[in-house]
Amino acid sequence: MNRTARLYALVEELRATAPRPLTVAALAARFEVSTRTVQRDLQTLMETGVPVRATSGRGGGWTVDPDMTLPPIRFTADEASALAAALAAADARAPYAGAARSAAQKIAASMTGPASAAARHLAARIVALPPPSDSAIRTAVEQALTAGMVLRLSYVDAAGRESERAVEPAGLLVADGRWYLIGWCRSREAGRGFRLDRVTAAAPTTERAKPHDLADLLRGSAADGAERPAALSALAPSGAAPERAGEYPRGVYR
Secondary structure, eight states: OOHHHHHHHHHHHHHHHTTSOBOHHHHHHHHTSOHHHHHHHHHHHHHTTOOEEEEOSTTOEEEEOGGGSOOOOOOOHHHHHHHHHHHHTSOTTSTTHHHHHHHHHHHHHHOOHHHHHHHHHHHTTOOOOOOOOOHHHHHHHHHHHHHTEEEEEEEEOTTOOEEEEEEEEEEEEEETTEEEEEEEETTTTEEEEEEGGGEEEEEEEEEEOOOOOHHHHHTTOSOEEEEOOGGGGGGSOTTOOOSEEEEOOTTOOO
């Protein structure tokens, strides 16, 4: 078993026994390697973001949070190549771009033989100009949206007017290659859209935001036609808004 396969197998072994921990010695015996090799592999998993952790004391060992990991997914060579190339080419300014890049790296690492060669050949033929650095803003928006926290923004509108806003995030909208944060603006007491490239500073707070339905905030605005991307339809929960999510919100600054 090569190292890449063993790393995946380690995670699955820990998932299968969770929440019961496994010792390094038990894992070494299971995979017929040294305890030092297992320790090095576990450290690698931690560094790549896999939620493995060690507990000390009697009955301690290593565990993984099964709710934070996925079981192995079997892609065809074409599917793996397409995903690796698409994720590698994702706009670095887009929300969750960092997670997309790490996902691309994991997919690439899992492939061998012709599939790996095809994906690397395709990725080598895709280039992009580097965007301005706004990783701190993007990270703040990601954290607030994922955790459902109020977000404080410094924003410049289309007329060049600067303002400070407290926003309860509801979702993201992409239009003409631009990303918008859609949320309830406490200053305007209404739904608003904020172009992310016009946000000059952003910081999530520790205050829990009130839940807002994205379709409700989009409804009744000047431009309509916003739809859920087809690739995300399978991920939507049952009973979610239909494919036509609504319209661009009033106050999307262009």
